[in-house]
Amino acid sequence: MIQILNTVLIGITAGSIYSLMAIAMVLVWRSTRVVNFAQAGMALLSTYFGYEVIQISGSYWIALPVAMIGGAVVASIIELVIMRLLLKHSSQGAIASITPIIATLGLLGLIKSVIGYFWGNQDRTIVSPLSNVGFTFGTNTLAISPMKLFIIIAILVLVLSLTFIFQRTNLGLALRASAYSPEISRLAGIKVDLVRTIGWALAGAAGGVAGMLQTANGTGTLSPDSLEFSLLLAFGFIAAVIGGLDSLIGAVLGALVLGLVLAFVLTYVGGSLVFITAFVLLLIILLIRPGGIISQKAGRRA
């Protein structure tokens, strides 16, 4: 019984971190129709910013918002300098639709090299600011620690804030309108280019927080070739696709489903099957619900 509860708790913690990465993928997809594989690199770079702040100030709590802002700045620069030019100049030809996606793969390598150049290839360590020892319940130790509890609450707050921004503010309306129909949005007076940059910035911020939380939750080590960040990208992407790639709520649900399934496989089947399970789950969802788990039928298009 306690094992099932613990598996659920592990799944929710992992799933909530995946959900931030998934949200980052969805935000970029919605604003520019680009699947951003550089997201892992951007998150990693933001986490290195956080690492530097910890070296200087000694505080994870200062580093976390700095990594978030750093992620937003890096993403804005990438969108303004690279993606905007790329979308403008590669709008024709057979590979036009995949050029930006290939570019993000190149960018991933570039960011990792930049990190290697500035910080070197050896591991850096971020110490968890809160205890990672599980709460005890009677004689049992639960798989939830103060740090994990903080992660879940922080992500819940972020997801709710993003949902509020999207559904209740003018910026959110502009973000949604531009995603659905850039041309009509332009004609309505929305500065679509600016809105796209903001979409990337929000994604970069979410990625930065995901990187900081994942590092504090996991092994605590950072390196340019961090396996943890590659997994974060893979699982975030799979979660986003399970959720339909177009919906924030879908991304969160997809991430929680993925987190729970992987936790159960890890506990009851074995660690070697985790990666395979993620992709099998992706294939199953794509086969039975290609539009994602919360896809809805389109209304009439007269």
Added chain:
Amino acid sequence: MSLIIENLTVEHGAIRALNNVSFTVKKGQLAALIGANGAGKTTLLRTLSGLNKPTHGKAHWCETNLLHGKPEMLVRHGVSHVSEGKSVIPELTVEENLEIGALWRSNKKEMQESKKTILELFPRLGERLAQRADTLSGGERQMLALGRSLMSKPELLLLDEPSLGLAPLVIEQIFQSIKELTKSMGITILLVEQNAMGALKIADVGIVLNLGTVAISGEAQSLIADPAVRAAYLGY
């Protein structure tokens, strides 16, 4: 104080869509731009609203140079374009579709007044504010597209085929609403239409485009009476 187009030429690659087009629409007038498929009507509107880039020529609305601006900036100068088909965002609600037309306006009180006026003009939109736009009928969507455009308080309205795909009775209503916009709000309108007769009936002036050039222009009534126009464009 008018819409002045001089020698406007637009090329799509090797194809010359518009060739030295010149005409003027006085402020407060409703001008019908008619012509066959491929005559360049839509290209003209898209160029005036900043969606297409011209090859050469001039186009001004009052003090505003229409050829040097992005659509989102021209809206701020009173130029609003309702593109072809039902120019609404299906995934957003009716209310949100209206609001996106006024996000850039800083005076929220004026914005509320615009909304009130629009809902008086199209009461059916008021009953459906919370519905998604893709639940609306074709005519309601066209009303919504017009409403969204009016939210930006336009002085010059560029309308691309508002009658497209609508039933005759609905077309009649839409045309009456468009006429009403000029008469009661003083909005200058350039109306592109396949339905040449319907458009000329409500218009003050008419411009006939043929293969990218202005074939005939003049008072709408005299165009309707012109045997050549009748034979070529009005079908009888």
